[in-house]
Amino acid sequence: MTGPRRGESRSHRSRARFVELLKVQAKLALREPYALLGGLGLPAVLLALFGWISSQNPGNVGSTGLTVIELWTPTILVLAFIFISVSLPNTLVRDREIGWLRRVSTTPLHPSRLLAAQLIIDLILAAAAVVIIILGGALLFGASLHVQILPFGVSLLLAIAEIFAIGLVLVALLPTQTIAQPVAGVVVFALMFLAGLWVNPAQVGDPLRTIMYYSPSGAAVKAVVDSAFNGGASYAALLTMAVYAVIFGYIAVRYFRWE
């Protein structure tokens, strides 16, 4: 075989095996549906709950200029990202602990491709969560969208990046499943609180409000609220998320281990 054709067949093969890997990882994601239930199931329930609360309490919340469903739809979306993200330690810490990643590393496939496949599947889930939650909030529960498309897109990308990076930090730092599960649980609750699930940051006073807005999940909520419902952009929130994405991304890369 000649050089270029050989290169071509190699790249073709590498694409074919990545597709095969994606299929297998997708099947596993359906059989162990942490990400699916946390990323789509639970948010759907919460959306219905807050939709109902919103219909019982029509009108704007305090001086925010937004209704209950408008205030909480971004929170629910960020929760979906959080749940998808913490499914990463659930599967990857285990796969590393049982020696699966090590086993794969003895084949021509680098285990980073396994991680890549997992991330692609989680990104697809996150995209589905965006569509379902934003459209669901707007069409089913009457949240009125005032979208600034560019800030909205950037907000989503940064929110997914920083929140997924938190999941990868957990994968990198937590050695075993027994440790990963409780730690991930605590992280999830902290992030849920900061995202305003119990009290919305728009309703609380300082300093809690500032803490929430400059937390990873609170900044994501603020960015989405402003770009999807207020027709504006919160540059402070975008910058906050970018900083978190870089910090968490660095830690995850720095401490990641395959075995």
Place this chain on the structure above:
Amino acid sequence: MVTVEHLVKRYGRRVAVNDVSFSIYEGEIFGLIGPNGAGKTTTVECISGLRTPKSGSISVYGLSPQKDRNKMREFVGVQLQESALPPRLRVGEAVNLFASFYANPQDPNELLESLGIKDVEYSPFRKLSGGQKQRLSIALALVGNPRLAILDELTTGLDPEARRETWSLIERMRERGVTVILVTHFMDEAERLCDRLALINHGTVRALDTPEAIAAKAGGSRVRFAPSQAVDDQTLRAIPGVNEIERKERYVTVTGTGDLAGALISALAAIGVRISDVEARAGNLEDAFIKLTKDDASSVGKGVQA
């Protein structure tokens, strides 16, 4: 085809492998035997590129496992001692997935068939028995059509029938010309399968030869008999080749080297002693193993006393 020279590996201050050297020829089954913690697994993990040695050199088909690991992965199949699959991954999916990683894989279906796990093709890993898991692990090591297969603790946890099936599978691999490195602590397995083997203890090679040669050299043969009249130890020790003497009831058991039974019969006949109920056994690998590892233990003990 595989050369290991002066391999040294430490974990912290503990020396796992201390100056191990051997060569493996194309197409042979090479065994690494030794007690638990002897350094067998560390040695093969260095050969497969999973670990980096402290010093020494390793060459696998002319490549360095550490520097050329990407090239090596294509033709080296590895079965790891402790390695599980995601619990919900199914047998067929795992083998097909691994087949997709290689340029010239075996047909996954034929492989499952020949390993006797075709009927559990749709079972998830967590539902498999120990033997089925082990066979799947072997399938994953072989599906890429490797030129070198590294199999660590292949039959641990298998029932006798599954062990025999696995053995014949390895023999078929030899027929196909695959070079095999087999790590085991079962002497019967090493005796049956290996063309040559290295006995490793405390991180060093204690013996390197064919199983028969190691057995003959270190194991010695053993003869048990009933003498027609009492024979004292002194007389027996004078017979060439006799090393140890044990007595139980009217039986005398002698271990030693060479044609022990022949030497005993003629020497005792010369002094008018007839012997009956003779039971002679050639030394086997197990005896050699115990003797060689016991020698090490006693020399270590002496070292401490001195």
